[in-house]
Amino acid sequence: MGNKQNEDQETNNKPQLARLKETIQITNFSRSSIYRGIADGTFPAPVRIGKRAIAFKLSELEKWVESRPRVQLNSKGDK
16 A cells, blocks of 8 residues: 555656757657657657647657557668
């Protein structure tokens, strides 16, 4: 029972939103690539957090990262 409460407290202490700078670090995408993905629907849409400020839901970014195809590299360095 105490375990669930600890997990809930940890979740509440974690930031739930990532600003563009953190989103760039998480995805390793450029700013323009992120905005292009938003425009064409291939990247999670941001939420407005102020008059001129947006952020991205971390849960949506995590799902997006997990949905990306994995690359299979062979040991000879061929692509």
